[in-house]
Amino acid sequence: MSLLEIDDVTVKFGERRSAWIERLGLARESVTAVADASLNIEAGEAVGIVGESGSGKTTLMRAVLGLAPLHSGEIRFRGTPLTQQRSIETRRAIQMVFQDPGTTLNPSRRVGESIEELLKVHRLAGSATERKKRVAELFDRVRLPATAQRAYPRELSGGQKQRVAIARSLALEPSILIADEATSALDVIVQASVLDLFAELRADTGITLIFITHDLTLVRYLCERAVVMRSGRVVETNTVAELFDSPRERYTQELIAAVPQLPATSEVHTSW
Template identity: 45%
Template structure:
């Protein structure tokens, strides 16, 4: 913009980016512009309730972890590991310019330990190896070397039949609910499919009752049973995806950028839902994300990755308050809009404030 003198129209659901990079903001709801004005005016004296809800839903507005609707959640400090990865490595060979092959190091000796009943976030920039690690954990991809244990059982070398048994306890929620659900299937059929595949219900009546139970768990009612994914909002689709993942009563969910495609208000609802489900069912989450504000809201532990390598790992409070690695500090300082969406907070490189408030 500065070099070429051009104007930029930025369309985004990321409120932090909009606040950080824009001069003026237009807020839209249901196809209408409900508010517009300079960033400072929108922040300090917004006139529309929808804008206020968007600002309140921004992750940076929350200083601490989300609390389950049912009340406070206590996780023992010595909670046993339920998922462990050790020394995972993965390389790809890609054809480049002039037909030459080049080696891409997706993972290089990555370790991960997920404790029972906790959320372990994996963060890093694009290409850090986050999604490759998540894919190996559930055996969508095989590692070149290293091991993965679910409980006491190593899953690295299991055949398809043995892996099928493990998958009952280890489920995956994809990033985009628009593409992860078959558009030809009704909600009822999508959620019932795992139940039928594993023979967990005896008849149609029992199957329908279980599907309704699962939909209720993700705050959807029976009226959604016969709808197609195209008739649902993005947030409703992701709730269906989560209900489907819960159908087999897993202990572990791996969520790969599961809220990044949603606007901040819907994102806030899904995050609260995940926190409530964890408290109710004792679930363990592996949460892959590039959004450190979301990590601050829901995670107990965090692993920071760069170039396929784990550069830092530990409890969220420890890593965010006193990062040991320069790359972690760079990520924290780069959180978009943190100093704008959180009143009174200034980024660490401008003033001596805690990193926890920045995110």
């Protein structure tokens, strides 16, 4: 039994329409964002989900979180089917780091206080002293200085805000961490440091990582297995090594061909 099982999942938008909109003739056809997607994820592995914008990769993971209703199919976590009504324990177990951390942080609260409040609500630390100690541990875990706890989101860089978002997700002690284009808005140097952080977290905690991206080079660096999506469908699943060495689908071949390649040293000519 896999940790997470996705069987023939379809997600459609625009299915629910009020009667008065239909009477006005404004009803539109539903849009299929994910079609018959199937995927199994084992405990402790890192899986990259790749595809161009609109391929359905984020929507599929939002369905896993219960943020997008299923039209058909089933999602199971540890063998138990997931419905729209989730237990608190299940919600804690599957967490997502979103693409833009600035939109998920409360601008009127210091970031340390926001995580303390999360621990309090979920009763994951008894006293105020224990909560502060846990926040300090989380900030250290994501390589943020203790002084960052007193900062407001607007006072942090993009990379720092993303680390706060990761710390907040880790506060709930999840089994699965979903990173949705978590490095796409960062510059190359900061991006590399955040990727290293994900790799370190996996090595230290054994957490299962699902990394959503359009950049195959990031998947090659961070993941053991890759899932390629196109137009809402899973078109290929393979180990990262085999995917790059012998991609089966033409679409996968095109994605790999589009990865920028640096010229060999002997091919670089310098003009003085």
